[in-house]
Amino acid sequence: MHDASHGSQNQLLVVYTGASQHLGRAPLALSDGGPDVVDHWTVEDGGRLLFLLVRHEASPSPAAFIDAASSCYQQGDAREQQSWLRAVAFLPDPARFLPLVVDACRTNILPLFESVACENPYPARHFPERNFNQMVLKALFTGVALARILGLPERANPELARMASDYADERRAAGRSIPVDIALAMADRARTRTDT
Amino acid sequence: MKIIDPHVHMTSRTTDDYEAMASAGIVAVVEPAFWLGQPRTQAGSFVDYFNSLIGWERFRAAQFGIWHFCTIGLNPKEANNPRLATEVIEMLPRFLAKDGVVAVGEIGFDDQTDAEQDCFARQVELARTFNLPVLVHTPHRDKKQGTIRSLALVRLLGFPEERVLIDHNNEETLPIVLDSGCWAGHTIYPNTKMDEHRMAVLVQKYGSDRIIVNSAADWGISDPLKVPKTIAVMRAQGIAEETIARIVWDNPAAFFAQSGRFDVSALEKRPDMDRRQKFETNSVLRGEPAQAHR
Ligand SMILES: [Zn+2]
Numbered sequence: 001m002h003d004a005s006h007g008s009q010n011q012l013l014v015v016y017t018g019a020s021q022h023l024g025r026a027p028l029a030l031s032d033g034g035p036d037v038v039d040h041w042t043v044e045d046g047g048r049l050l051f052l053l054v055r056h057e058a059s060p061s062p063a064a065f066i067d068a069a070s071s072c073y074q075q076g077d078a079r080e081q082q083s084w085l086r087a088v089a090f091l092p093d094p095a096r097f098l099p100l101v102v103d104a105c106r107t108n109i110l111p112l113f114e115s116v117a118c119e120n121p122y123p124a125r126h127f128p129e130r131n132f133n134q135m136v137l138k139a140l141f142t143g144v145a146l147a148r149i150l151g152l153p154e155r156a157n158p159e160l161a162r163m164a165s166d167y168a169d170e171r172r173a174a175g176r177s178i179p180v181d182i183a184l185a186m187a188d189r190a191r192t193r194t195d196t
Numbered sequence: 197m198k199i200i201d202p203h204v205h206m207t208s209r210t211t212d213d214y215e216a217m218a219s220a221g222i223v224a225v226v227e228p229a230f231w232l233g234q235p236r237t238q239a240g241s242f243v244d245y246f247n248s249l250i251g252w253e254r255f256r257a258a259q260f261g262i263w264h265f266c267t268i269g270l271n272p273k274e275a276n277n278p279r280l281a282t283e284v285i286e287m288l289p290r291f292l293a294k295d296g297v298v299a300v301g302e303i304g305f306d307d308q309t310d311a312e313q314d315c316f317a318r319q320v321e322l323a324r325t326f327n328l329p330v331l332v333h334t335p336h337r338d339k340k341q342g343t344i345r346s347l348a349l350v351r352l353l354g355f356p357e358e359r360v361l362i363d364h365n366n367e368e369t370l371p372i373v374l375d376s377g378c379w380a381g382h383t384i385y386p387n388t389k390m391d392e393h394r395m396a397v398l399v400q401k402y403g404s405d406r407i408i409v410n411s412a413a414d415w416g417i418s419d420p421l422k423v424p425k426t427i428a429v430m431r432a433q434g435i436a437e438e439t440i441a442r443i444v445w446d447n448p449a450a451f452f453a454q455s456g457r458f459d460v461s462a463l464e465k466r467p468d469m470d471r472r473q474k475f476e477t478n479s480v481l482r483g484e485p486a487q488a489h490r
Contacts, residue, residue, distance in 0.1 A: 077250040109255040
């Protein structure tokens with residue numbers, strides 16, 4: 001913990017990486033059940049969030065913290081990046097990390113995409129509409145259940161409904177099945193229809 | 197028979213290869229960091245390459261039910277670019293700390309220059325610091341001399357020989373390596389290095405102690421099914437099943453388990469089974485399997 005707060009950036013990275021060997025990947029079972037968001041967390045995920053918060057407290061300037069936190073993400077392997085993406089919503093002033101989180105959605109590594117898109121409050125809170133919609137569409141494409149996207153009903157919008165409906169047309173034209181939960185992405189359209 | 201291919205450059209291979217390897221019984225692969233055929237001109241290229249070994253390639257392998265591990269190091273060819281070599285060796289520690297990195301390698305000699313020897317020695321010291329075993333590449337040219345020099349350097353540095361795997365052996369070098377405490381790897385290639393029949397003869401002569409076989413398949417003429425093909429030839433030559441199993445499973449597992457990051461019992465189930473379970477507990481499982489999309 002001391003290295004996480006006062007060590008050089010390299011020492012922080014070693015501590016951050018070492019969480020998997022020192023803390024392990026057992027589920028983070030909070031005694032009172034804890035908030036839903038951490039249901040899928042492991043002990044190493046929790047430890048890594050703690051390291052980052054400790055580092056924030058000890059950072060001489062916001063820029064120093066951004067730098068340290070960003071390198072934990074950029075230099076991490078897939079597991080470390082997964083921990084980081086699960087935690088980013090709980091860092092102070094999380095909006096400043098938006099470019100990294102949006103970029104993470106471009107990954108081909110499905111578990112990494114899931115750690116942004118699923119059981120994570122960050123996208124609904126901070127993503128601009130365009131990025132949010134892209135993420136929902138990618139979830140449809142990759143077979144990730146839309147029910148796992150937090151805040152989707154609140155963020156539903158006409159453009160997303162149009163994209164989802166175009167996607168359904170494309171699937172139909174190709175003679176392929178349409179995901180049963182695609183309606184969740186069209187909530188806005190349904191709402192508009194009942195309104196008028 | 198369960199198989200580990202302990203030296204294969206999957207980054208250069210296609211998904212067809214992964215599919216064929218999985219159905220031939222390959223459960224786990226170790227991908228050593230090596231050169232890419234074309235010399236890199238900046239250290240940043242190594243960062244991206246190492247990251248792809250511990251990230252994307254591991255995921256890609258898992259999609260085909262294959263566990264992917266890697267070794268990280270500066271290869272001997274590129275050790276001859278002094279500016280680049282220093283920069284790369286300085287950034288190795290943060291990669292050597294990562295899960296799934298099961299050795300330092302492949303390091304060793306190519307042209308057998310002083311620069312190569314210097315990088316070899318510095319990386320053996322890193323292996324000591326990170327408590328990792330070492331994978332040593334032996335040169336194509338002047339192989340016997342390169343093997344002798346490699347063993348001498350390991351001994352000079354006082355690095356434990358049972359934590360060193362000397363790779364790409366042939367009839368000339370195998371007895372030399374077996375005389376030391378190091379492990380002996382054999383690369384079965386279509387035209388060069390070693391073939392299945394010569395390998396079977398070596399096993400008949402020397403047994404299976406510390407003997408390992410790999411395909412070292414990469415972007416050149418090579419074959420990622422050479423380990424299963426060697427098994428077939430060894431069987432046809434009447435070599436006992438236990439002997440074969442030691443060579444293609446127990447030995448590589450025991451060598452890399454010395455890293456503390458290669459848990460043989462975890463290899464019992466295929467990695468994609470994990471993913472399916474995760475889907476079942478977490479979410480609605482759709483009719484189609486999850487796939488990577490470009
Ligand atoms: Zn190689």
